[in-house]
Amino acid sequence: MDAEMAAVVRESGAFGGLLYVLPPGGNALWLVMVAGVPREIAASWRRVALTDVVPVADAVRERRLVWIGGQEEMARRYPRPALVLPYDFALSAAPVASGTAVHGGLVLLWAGTHPPQLSSDERHAIETGCRRLGSLLQQAADRGEPLLPADRPRILPPPAGRTVSPAEATEVAAFLDRLPGGSCALDMNGRITFITPAAADLVGADPADLVGTLPWEALPWMDVPEVEDRYRAALVSRRPQAFTALRPPDAWLSFELYPDASGISVRITLTDPSEGAPASPSVPTADPSRATVLYHLMHLATTLTEAVGVQDVVDQTADQLLPALDAQGMVLMTAEDGRLKIRGYRGYSAELMDRFDGIPLSLDIPAVKVLTSGVPDFFASFAELQRAYPATVHEDGMAAWAFLPLIASGRPIGSLLLAYDRPRIIPPGERAVLTSLAGLVGQALDRARLYDAKDHLAHHLQSALLPHTLPRIPGLKVAARYLPAASGLGIGGDFYDLIRLDEHTAAAAIGDVQGHNVDAAALMGQVRTAVHAHSTAGAPPDHVLARTNRLLTDLDPGLFTSCVYAHLDLARRRACLATAGHPPPLLRHADGHTELLHVPPGLLLGIEPDAHYPTLEFPLPPGCVLAFYTDGLIEAPGVDLDDSTAALAGLLEHADPTDLDAMADTLIRHAPTPGDDIALLLISPTPDRYEAVSVGDAAIADEGCGDAN
Numbered sequence: 001m002d003a004e005m006a007a008v009v010r011e012s013g014a015f016g017g018l019l020y021v022l023p024p025g026g027n028a029l030w031l032v033m034v035a036g037v038p039r040e041i042a043a044s045w046r047r048v049a050l051t052d053v054v055p056v057a058d059a060v061r062e063r064r065l066v067w068i069g070g071q072e073e074m075a076r077r078y079p080r081p082a083l084v085l086p087y088d089f090a091l092s093a094a095p096v097a098s099g100t101a102v103h104g105g106l107v108l109l110w111a112g113t114h115p116p117q118l119s120s121d122e123r124h125a126i127e128t129g130c131r132r133l134g135s136l137l138q139q140a141a142d143r144g145e146p147l148l149p150a151d152r153p154r155i156l157p158p159p160a161g162r163t164v165s166p167a168e169a170t171e172v173a174a175f176l177d178r179l180p181g182g183s184c185a186l187d188m189n190g191r192i193t194f195i196t197p198a199a200a201d202l203v204g205a206d207p208a209d210l211v212g213t214l215p216w217e218a219l220p221w222m223d224v225p226e227v228e229d230r231y232r233a234a235l236v237s238r239r240p241q242a243f244t245a246l247r248p249p250d251a252w253l254s255f256e257l258y259p260d261a262s263g264i265s266v267r268i269t270l271t272d273p274s275e276g277a278p279a280s281p282s283v284p285t286a287d288p289s290r291a292t293v294l295y296h297l298m299h300l301a302t303t304l305t306e307a308v309g310v311q312d313v314v315d316q317t318a319d320q321l322l323p324a325l326d327a328q329g330m331v332l333m334t335a336e337d338g339r340l341k342i343r344g345y346r347g348y349s350a351e352l353m354d355r356f357d358g359i360p361l362s363l364d365i366p367a368v369k370v371l372t373s374g375v376p377d378f379f380a381s382f383a384e385l386q387r388a389y390p391a392t393v394h395e396d397g398m399a400a401w402a403f404l405p406l407i408a409s410g411r412p413i414g415s416l417l418l419a420y421d422r423p424r425i426i427p428p429g430e431r432a433v434l435t436s437l438a439g440l441v442g443q444a445l446d447r448a449r450l451y452d453a454k455d456h457l458a459h460h461l462q463s464a465l466l467p468h469t470l471p472r473i474p475g476l477k478v479a480a481r482y483l484p485a486a487s488g489l490g491i492g493g494d495f496y497d498l499i500r501l502d503e504h505t506a507a508a509a510i511g512d513v514q515g516h517n518v519d520a521a522a523l524m525g526q527v528r529t530a531v532h533a534h535s536t537a538g539a540p541p542d543h544v545l546a547r548t549n550r551l552l553t554d555l556d557p558g559l560f561t562s563c564v565y566a567h568l569d570l571a572r573r574r575a576c577l578a579t580a581g582h583p584p585p586l587l588r589h590a591d592g593h594t595e596l597l598h599v600p601p602g603l604l605l606g607i608e609p610d611a612h613y614p615t616l617e618f619p620l621p622p623g624c625v626l627a628f629y630t631d632g633l634i635e636a637p638g639v640d641l642d643d644s645t646a647a648l649a650g651l652l653e654h655a656d657p658t659d660l661d662a663m664a665d666t667l668i669r670h671a672p673t674p675g676d677d678i679a680l681l682l683i684s685p686t687p688d689r690y691e692a693v694s695v696g697d698a699a700i701a702d703e704g705c706g707d708a709n
Contacts, residue, residue: 001033001136002156008129009035012092012122014108015238015261018042019096019133020056021104021147029056029105030148035156036261037109038189038235042153044084053443054081055093056105063102065126066093069116071432076374076407079439086433087236088112096130098138103147106130111238158188158262181269188263190214190231199268204247221248227255234259244271304444313448314344317441321418322346325434329398329419332445333367334406340368343445347419352396364391367415370403374412376435377403381423400424404434406442413442471500475570475686479660481668483632483678493520493561494630494679495528499535504571507535507544510628510681511563511582511605523557527605531565541565541578545602545613549580552606561605564628568620570685575620578613580605583631586649588657590623594649622687625657632676633667644672660684 009017016036020029029048048057055066055078068074068091075082090110095102108126118126140147164172176183182199184192192210200207203219216223226243234241234257241257254271257264307313318330329347333340342357361368366389370377379385379401382394398419406414416438426434470478480496493513500506509531513524530548539547544565552561562582568575577585577597581604588594602613620626627648634644651670655663660682671678 001133001140002154004129004132004136005033005035006156008106008125008133009108011129012108012125014092014110016109018045018056018107018153019104020048020060020106021137022050022060022102023147024141027051029060031153032104032148033154033156036158036188039152039155040189041085041232041236042155046153054078055091056107059093060095060102060105063095063097065123067118068092069114070112071428072376072435075432075435076376076405076439077410079407079436079443082432082436083440085232085236086429086436087233088239088428088432089237090114092118092126094126094130096134096137098131098134101134101138103134103137103141106133109236113239179267181267184210184266184268186215186231186264186266188235190228190264192218193263199266202247202251202253202268202270221246230255230257231264234264304440307444307448309452310343310445310448313441313444314346317416318344318346321437325418326420327418328421329396329417331367331417331419332406332414332441333371333417334414334445334449335361335368335371340365340371343414348396364389366392366401366403367417370405371412371415374405374407376405376431376438377401378426378431379403380425397421400426402426402431402434404438406445407439408442408446413446416441466495467497470498473498473500473506473570474503476506476568477660477684477686479664479682481664481678481680483668483671493524493559494632494677495524496628496679496681497528497532498681498683499532501536501538504569506568506570508566508568508626508628508681508683509535509563510630510679511561511580512630512632512679513561514559519557520559523552523559523561526555527552527561527563531563535565535567540615541567541576542613542615545578545580545605546611549603549605549607549611549613550609553609555606557606560607562631563605564599566626566628568683568685573620573622573685574617575626576615576617578602578615580611580613583629583634583645585629586627586645586652587618588625588627588652590621590657592653594653596645596649620685622685623657624684625652625660625663626683627652627667628679628681628683629667630677630679632678633671633680635676636672639672657684 005017005019009015014036017034018031018037019033021032022029027050029050031042031046034042045054048054050057050061055068059066068077070090071082071086071088074091089112092108094106096104096106106126106129137147176196177198182196182202184195184199187193191212191214195207195210197207200210203210205219210218216227222245224245227245230241230243238259240259242255244252244254246252252271254269256267258266304313304316307316314332317332321327322330329345331345331348331353332343334343335341338361339358340356340361342353345353359365361372363369363372366377366385377388379388381400385401386392396419399422400420402418404416404418405412406416418434466482467480470480478498480498482494482496494511495513496510498506498508509528511524511527511531513520513527527548530551531544534544534547545563548563561580563580564577564582564585565579566575566577566585577599579599580602584599585597586594587597597616597618599616600614603611629648634641634648636644648667651667652663655666657663664680664682667680668678
């Protein structure tokens with residue numbers, strides 16, 4: 001396997017490769033072999049889920065060769081990998097198969113100087129190598145050998161360098177000593193393998209203390225992001241790199257890095273920072289702000305995964321991007337029904353945004369062209385912008401602009417405008433980072449729009465199923481509240497209802513369907529409708545619950561429902577309750593003391609078709625308050641249910657019974673943080689409607705509370 005892996009890397013002309021294995025029936029690719037790439041870099045991709053948006057997962061899942069011709073294409077198509085490795089290199093990913101069975105995937109890496117397209121010879125070498133590797137993996141599987149490594153991927157050693165004689169080694173040492181400045185060598189893992197006395201003197205350390213160490217660990221003044229970033233850039237792009245660093249207190253050193261398959265050669269010289277680091281034209285210097293931009297913006301990649309709605313995406317993007325890039329303006333846009341839709345902005349006036357919001361899509365507008373093509377545009381000055389778009393009017397007061405595509409699922413869904421108040425040339429490295437970040441913003445925006453759409457649907461469904469208003473019933477004061485769950489779609493199965501039966505009777509109900517999804521809400525609508533129908537037909541509380549229960553068991557929805565139903569006789573000042581596994585109501589008496597109504601519980605609705613629901617009859621005099629609630633008002637992790645119910649009773653006892661709305665707000669305000677939705681219904685009889693006919697003590701009646709009418 002080692003020889004085959006080395007052969008496909010060599011024959012394709014790649015400088016490195018990663019071999020992944022897909023276990024039988026597995027849903028993730030595991031890295032088993034690495035060639036030409038340091039272990040630390042490869043470790044980030046040790047396990048790749050087949051659903052991940054990375055080239056090797058796409059290649060294996062879709063059984064095709066994936067080609068990425070450079071940094072800009074990687075940034076557009078695969079923003080997350082491009083952020084982790086923001087360097088200029090080319091990549092291929094192909095499935096490793098034997099017959100019809102796919103055993104894994106092969107990733108090959110080329111230097112950033114590779115042409116934009118694969119040659120026919122390179123493609124042939126990749127396909128042939130994948131077949132040979134697939135055959136070896138199939139043979140290993142047939143022999144029952146484990147395909148995955150016991151601990152970590154196998155790292156193939158780099159190709160052996162040429163052997164030199166002692167005399168030649170002496171001449172090489174003399175040659176290096178005669179050169180100005182100093183020299184050192186790094187292996188593929190960044191450790192110093194050789195350093196000249198002059199180089200050690202320049203960095204201010206003993207050669208013996210440096211060999212075998214990482215420069216940024218052995219020399220504290222080199223422990224800055226840019227140093228390791230340039231080392232990684234040299235390894236991954238296989239192109240020369242350069243940077244300057246200050247050796248305290250005042251010595252500026254210039255470092256030039258020259259990579260190949262065996263490691264990196266480094267030239268170190270003193271330099272004057274006012275004149276810039278001396279570097280040959282073939283050695284690109286590090287963009288001064290690129291490493292800083294990269295490390296600051298990685299935080300945005302993390303926070304965007306937690307964005308919930310579109311406004312969250314706008315706020316987090318503006319909060320992270322503008323300070324890190326020293327940008328002064330940001331606009332996030334999408335297309336909607338053939339028009340440009342401004343989704344959010346920062347640093348611009350509402351008046352200017354209103355003029356652009358809703359204008360027809362036209363390729364004469366930079367943001368629209370980027371949205372349509374998926375290709376970013378950068379303008380260092382207004383003169384550049386006007387040359388590309390002659391009809392553009394300079395009305396935003398900015399001096400430089402970056403128009404970035406927002407891409408999700410491989411297609412542009414919008415554009416992101418970043419604006420600067422001074423002319424600014426954005427170097428290639430920073431352009432790639434910005435394009436990658438815009439890709440992450442696009443993915444977050446796509447998720448956020450879906451969430452907002454579901455949330456909008458949920459709220460409309462919930463509002464359609466709950467009462468829009470409660471009926472005005474002479475002799476009763478009422479107040480109701482509904483609070484959606486803090487997580488999920490904001491929809492649940494809690495409901496309440498108040499039903500006018502005739503001129504002197506009414507009914508109240510509250511319930512909770514198991515679950516917090518559309519199914520729960522739909523069943524809640526059916527339960528509420530059934531309770532309403534049976535109550536208006538004149539059934540007493542026990543019969544209302546029994547008939548609703550039979551309906552649910554016939555429907556067999558797979559969800560259970562708790563419910564309390566009360567018949568209110570306003571003429572006799574009495575109430576009759578039945579419950580199906582629901583928290584018992586609280587009754588606040590006119591003198592202020594509050595009691596829990598211990599209604600004999602019946603089974604939850606939807607379990608047993610012949611379930612029996614005992615009732616409780618009790619007085620309902622003027623000035624009392626009857627409180628119905630769902631468990632979201634009292635349940636909290638680690639809190640005893642009896643204690644939380646007693647706390648609720650205390651709040652009810654000390655609230656003003658003449659203002660039910662204020663009382664309801666108080667109870668809701670002191671509820672636990674709602675992981676569950678909450679329904680609350682407060683009812684208080686008034687003294688100005690009916691005279692009481694007969695008032696007695698509460699009594700349990702197994703056969704109901706008499707005629708409901």
